[in-house]
Amino acid sequence: MSEPIVRVRALSKNYPRQRVDASPWARLIGRVWGWTGALDDWRPLNEGLPVLKDVELDVRDGEILAIIGPSGAGKSTLLHLIGALDRPNHGTILYRGEDVTLMSPGRLAQWRNERVGFVFQFYHLFPDLTAEENVLVPAMVAYSVSAYAAKRADLRARAQHLLDRVGLGDRRHHHPNQLSGGEQQRVAIARALLLKPALLLCDEPTGNLDRKTGEQILDLLWELKESDQQTYIVVTHDDRLAARADRVVRMEDGRVVGEETAPVRAVIAAKGEDAEQTQVASVPPGVRPPPDHGNAGA
Amino acid sequence: MYKLFLTLRYLTRRPLSLVAIVALSFSVWALVIAPSVMNGFQTEFHKRVRGTLSDVTFYGNRPFDLPEDPAVARALAALPGVTAVAPYIENPALDRHLRKIDYCFVRGIDPRLEEKVSSFADYLLSDREMFLAVNDYDRHSPERKADLDKMADTYELSRTVDREAIYKKLVDGDPEDPGTPTCLVGVYYMIAWSLQVGDKISLTTARETGEVHQDHSFRIVGAFRTGFSENDRRQVITSIPSLQGFVNVPGRISGYSLRVEDYTRAKDTRTELEAALSRGDLGRELMRKPLIAQTWDERNRTLLQAVAMEKLLIRIITFLIVVAATASIFLVLFMAVHTKVRELGILRAVGGTRLGVLSLFVGQGFAIALTGMALGLGLGILSSIYINEAADLIHRYTGWHPFPPEVYYLDRIPTRIDVQENVVNFVVTLTLGSVAALVPGVLAALRPPLKSIRYE
Ligand SMILES: Nc1ncnc2c1ncn2[C@@H]1O[C@H](COP(=O)(O)OP(=O)(O)O)[C@@H](O)[C@H]1O
Ligand SMILES: [Mg+2]
Numbered sequence: 013m014s015e016p017i018v019r020v021r022a023l024s025k026n027y028p029r030q031r032v033d034a035s036p037w038a039r040l041i042g043r044v045w046g047w048t049g050a051l052d053d054w055r056p057l058n059e060g061l062p063v064l065k066d067v068e069l070d071v072r073d074g075e076i077l078a079i080i081g082p083s084g085a086g087k088s089t090l091l092h093l094i095g096a097l098d099r100p101n102h103g104t105i106l107y108r109g110e111d112v113t114l115m116s117p118g119r120l121a122q123w124r125n126e127r128v129g130f131v132f133q134f135y136h137l138f139p140d141l142t143a144e145e146n147v148l149v150p151a152m153v154a155y156s157v158s159a160y161a162a163k164r165a166d167l168r169a170r171a172q173h174l175l176d177r178v179g180l181g182d183r184r185h186h187h188p189n190q191l192s193g194g195e196q197q198r199v200a201i202a203r204a205l206l207l208k209p210a211l212l213l214c215d216e217p218t219g220n221l222d223r224k225t226g227e228q229i230l231d232l233l234w235e236l237k238e239s240d241q242q243t244y245i246v247v248t249h250d251d252r253l254a255a256r257a258d259r260v261v262r263m264e265d266g267r268v269v270g271e272e273t274a275p276v277r278a279v280i281a282a283k284g285e286d287a288e289q290t291q292v293a294s295v296p297p298g299v300r301p302p303p304d305h306g307n308a309g310a
Numbered sequence: 311m312y313k314l315f316l317t318l319r320y321l322t323r324r325p326l327s328l329v330a331i332v333a334l335s336f337s338v339w340a341l342v343i344a345p346s347v348m349n350g351f352q353t354e355f356h357k358r359v360r361g362t363l364s365d366v367t368f369y370g371n372r373p374f375d376l377p378e379d380p381a382v383a384r385a386l387a388a389l390p391g392v393t394a395v396a397p398y399i400e401n402p403a404l405d406r407h408l409r410k411i412d413y414c415f416v417r418g419i420d421p422r423l424e425e426k427v428s429s430f431a432d433y434l435l436s437d438r439e440m441f442l443a444v445n446d447y448d449r450h451s452p453e454r455k456a457d458l459d460k461m462a463d464t465y466e467l468s469r470t471v472d473r474e475a476i477y478k479k480l481v482d483g484d485p486e487d488p489g490t491p492t493c494l495v496g497v498y499y500m501i502a503w504s505l506q507v508g509d510k511i512s513l514t515t516a517r518e519t520g521e522v523h524q525d526h527s528f529r530i531v532g533a534f535r536t537g538f539s540e541n542d543r544r545q546v547i548t549s550i551p552s553l554q555g556f557v558n559v560p561g562r563i564s565g566y567s568l569r570v571e572d573y574t575r576a577k578d579t580r581t582e583l584e585a586a587l588s589r590g591d592l593g594r595e596l597m598r599k600p601l602i603a604q605t606w607d608e609r610n611r612t613l614l615q616a617v618a619m620e621k622l623l624i625r626i627i628t629f630l631i632v633v634a635a636t637a638s639i640f641l642v643l644f645m646a647v648h649t650k651v652r653e654l655g656i657l658r659a660v661g662g663t664r665l666g667v668l669s670l671f672v673g674q675g676f677a678i679a680l681t682g683m684a685l686g687l688g689l690g691i692l693s694s695i696y697i698n699e700a701a702d703l704i705h706r707y708t709g710w711h712p713f714p715p716e717v718y719y720l721d722r723i724p725t726r727i728d729v730q731e732n733v734v735n736f737v738v739t740l741t742l743g744s745v746a747a748l749v750p751g752v753l754a755a756l757r758p759p760l761k762s763i764r765y766e
Contacts, residue, residue: 088764097659098760117663125661132763136656138316140323145315150660152312203660 015108017211017243018071018094023103025064025089063089064100065266076237076244078257085263087247088215094245095128095213096120107211125154129204133216135196137188137203144184147171147202154207167206174202178232194225198232205236212237214246218253226250312657313666317673320646327678330635330642334682334743335689337635341628341735342690342727347697348621349731350724354537355617361429362536363606364396365576368583369565371600373401373518378550378563385592386566391579394569396423399553399562403515403546406525407503414499416513416546418553418563421477427569431473433534435497438467440507440533443497451706479531481549491552493528496542497535505530513546515557526556576605632739635682639675640746647671647754651761658759668748668755675747679740687732694725 063086071077079087092098094105096112105112107127115123129150137146151167152160160167175181178198180191188196197217204212217233218226230253237244246253254260262270321327368386370376378397387395399418404411425431435443441462447455479485479492486508495505505511509530516522528548535542554560570579583603590597607614647654654667693700701712701723713723 092760092763095659097655097763098758121658121661121663121666123661124659130656130659136652136763138653138656140316140319149312149657152315153657153661153666157314 015073016070017073017108018069018245019104019106020067020069020071020090020094021104021106023064023067023069023090023093023100023105024062025086025093025098025100027061027063063266064093067103067263067266067268069261069268071243071245072259074241074243075258076234076246076256078254078260079245079247079263080249080254080260081263081269083249086266087263090263091213091215091245091247094211095130096124125150126207127210129207129209129212131197131200131204131212131214131217133219135188135193135200135220137196137199139188142185142187143175143180143191143199144168144171146188146199147174147184147206149203150206170206171202174205174236175199177236178202192225194221194229197221197225197229201229201232201236208238208241210242212242212244214244214248216248216250217246218248218250227252230256312662313670313673316670317677320674321677324642324646326642326645327674330638330678331682331685333638334632334635334679334739335685337628337631338683338686338735338739339689339693341632341739342687342732343694343697343725344624344628345621345731346690346694346725346727347723348617348624349728350694350726352617352621353726354724355614358536358538359610359614360573360606361432362538362541363609364427364567365570365573365606366392366568366579366583366603367565367606367609368568368601368603371602374399374557374559374562374564375599375601376563376565377595378561379593382592382596383566385586386568386583389568389579389582389586391570391572391575391582392568393571394423394426396420396427396567397550397563397565398424398567399550399557399559399564401515401517401553401557401564403513405503405546406512406514414513414544414546416493416515416548416553416556418548418550420550421473421480424567425473427567429536430534433536434471434473434476434494435533435535436467436469436471437507438462438469439471439535440497440500441465441467443533443535444501444506446501476532480547484529484531487529490527490529491548491556492531493552494532494534494547495530496545497533498539498543499546500530500533502543507531507533511546513556517557517559521558523556523558528552573606576607580605629738632735633742636679636739636742636746639678639743640749642678643671643675643747643750644753646674647750647757650754651757652763654754654757655759655761655763659763664755668751671751671754672744672747675743675751676740678747679743682743683736683739687736691727694727697723697725 067086067090069090079090081087089098093100094112096105096115100113103113107123112120112123138149141149148167148171151163155163172181172184175184178201180195180198180202183191183195188199191199197220201217214233218229221229230250233244233246234256246257248254259271261268376382376397383395383397386392397420401416403414403416405414419430421430442458445458447458476494480494483489484492490510493511495511500506503511507530510527511530512525512527514522514524514526528546534547536545548556550563554562568579568583570576580603586592587596587601587603657667657670658664704710704712
């Protein structure tokens with residue numbers, strides 16, 4: 013097995029929680045600073061709420077890793093830390109040996125732009141842009157005006173290709189409010205894949221969609237994966253998704269508590285494509301989802 | 311690339327930014343038009359004040375205190391910088407018209423000398439101008455104007471002023487009515503009493519000694535328009551001997567008008583004059599008298615100061631309006647930050663930097679300021695060019711004068727666009743707009759991307 017693409021070591025994250033005994037002034041200051049993200053756990057104002065506790069995780073190059081666990085387990089937090097959208101309190105996250113927590117803001121922005129794609133539960137498209145423009149946003153960020161103009165034809169062809177692949181080739185001039193949830197998520201996937209990122213981070217990509225649409229989105233994700241070139245980390249509490257992953261990691265209460273590998277896939281292969289059956293039969297006891305799934309992010 | 315693209319997209323897709331643009335362009339419009347009118351007003355005012363007054367006036371504290379002495383005039387003309395000297399005499403009078411009585415100021419001059427120290431000659435009206443002015447030509451509709459023009463043509467009213475003829479009548483009397491003193495009156499005086507050339511007016515005057523001289527007739531031989539409505543309404547001009555005879559002060563005058571090479575240096579000439587006076591260069595008699603030398607701006611200090619003050623106030627007020635308008639940029643962008651939090655988070659997630667987010671907002675502020683500025687500037691320049699046409703239109707359709715000549719001493723609204731002033735306005739507004747965008751921009755940039763992404 014090759015070198016892991018992402019190596020998470022002793023990762024801890026505390027979220028600030030305002031002290032109940034803080035003075036009004038301290039609360040005000042705490043709120044202002046909390047808003048800007050600084051001083052997250054400045055003692056007099058906030059006390060830390062541990063969300064991730066010494067997480068250790070290796071993500072292999074080219075695999076699809078599913079992270080499952082009950083709501084509030086810290087899955088999203090871990091994903092955001094890996095994508096460096098947030099900073100940990102302790103620990104390191106190595107991307108091909110480089111610590112993302114130590115990258116300069118400029119380097120980080122470039123790294124996210126070139127290497128990482130995000131797909132969120134709530135799609136997060138730009139409402140003022142058309143589907144095609146939304147897909148092209150990462151390229152707009154990547155290139156200067158002149159470079160973009162030079163590459164325009166290629167980029168539009170790539171966007172068109174991706175939109176065709178996600179089945180929205182004829183909807184490229186539509187705005188997000190003219191698209192259904194599933195269609196918006198497909199645009200978001202096309203956007204995440206535009207610059208062929210090495211790492212695709214998906215946070216409950218199907219969490220907000222009905223079963224059937226969710227299924228389609230998953231098919232699409234798997235279909236679009238460019239074999240060993242890309243690594244997917246998919247947070248979910250959708251068993252069907254987990255069942256199709258190369259590897260499943262379970263989180264509970266801020267810790268990685270268990271790991272399941274390839275057998276899941278074998279079971280699916282053996283049982284055929286019937287979704288209901290797959291769910292019941294394929295998921296090993298250790299990865300059975302908690303009963304409260306469905307209200308994600310609550 | 312995305313900054314430019316998103317800036318343009320947000321501006322064109324957000325009606326709110328249009329509101330900011332409109333607010334800004336209106337305030338910039340005010341910022342251009344108001345000072346330009348004030349500038350024009352001030353310039354015009356200065357010109358007219360100088361035109362009617364001569365650069366330096368030298369007069370006695372008591373009426374008729376100076377002798378009509380060619381030696382004094384020569385001595386004054388010899389002062390450095392002085393290019394022309396003209397004597398004058400003046401006294402207030404009452405004028406009687408049928409059953410009404412009013413006051414006026416009678417000024418005796420030597421027209422051939424006076425035209426060298428003030429713009430007196432330029433103010434004389436041709437027959438045609440007089441006809442049109444009396445019929446209030448400038449305030450009429452195009453059709454009525456055409457009618458008046460045609461009437462003037464049929465009467466064959468001359469378009470040129472025969473100054474020499476007027477001067478001759480003023481000094482030597484009108485051959486049609488020999489023996490009666492002659493005078494010139496202002497257009498508003500003519501209009502007010504329905505007079506025309508050839509009519510007689512009846513004046514009564516008094517002296518400081520108590521003598522009263524009643525009901526002297528003066529024959530009108532011409533009219534003038536200085537553009538100063540107070541002058542055009544109340545000034546009667548006659549020759550020096552006529553007024554001396556009227557008031558009964560033979561050989562006395564009120565003072566001298568001086569023209570100097572450079573009117574901005576009129577003060578130097580005044581100082582020279584005072585020095586010459588105390589040295590006795592103007593004669594022993596004058597040395598002992600309380601005589602006063604004043605420059606044109608000193609004689610009208612309060613008036614000129616009032617205008618300058620008004621200009622300053624207008625400048626401050628319009629500037630405050632612009633500040634208020636740039637505050638609308640702040641509000642619009644502040645709201646944009648709140649409605650766009652999620653997009654900003656995504657922008658960061660796909661590789662946008664804090665600086666990029668900041669420049670997105672500053673760019674929007676700049677673009678709003680620039681468009682608002684350009685629109686306002688264009689509008690302001692256009693309307694200061696066409697302001698009189700606009701005022702006439704308003705007058706025609708509403709009957710209301712936005713700029714009544716009686717109040718402002720001026721017939722037309724003068725405007726002067728000060729380029730330097732507007733460049734300053736331009737830079738200041740753009741800076742203000744960008745600064746107004748800076749605060750929301752910084753807030754947006756400081757916002758951690760996660761705050762925006764995490765929840766729906
Ligand atoms: N900004 C925040 N401030 C305080 N607590 C937070 C914040 N974000 C998340 N949390 C808490 O962190 C925990 C983990 O959240 P999350 O990673 O979203 O869980 P999951 O994605 O597994 O459902 C939750 O208990 C949540 O309440
Ligand atoms: Mg979550």
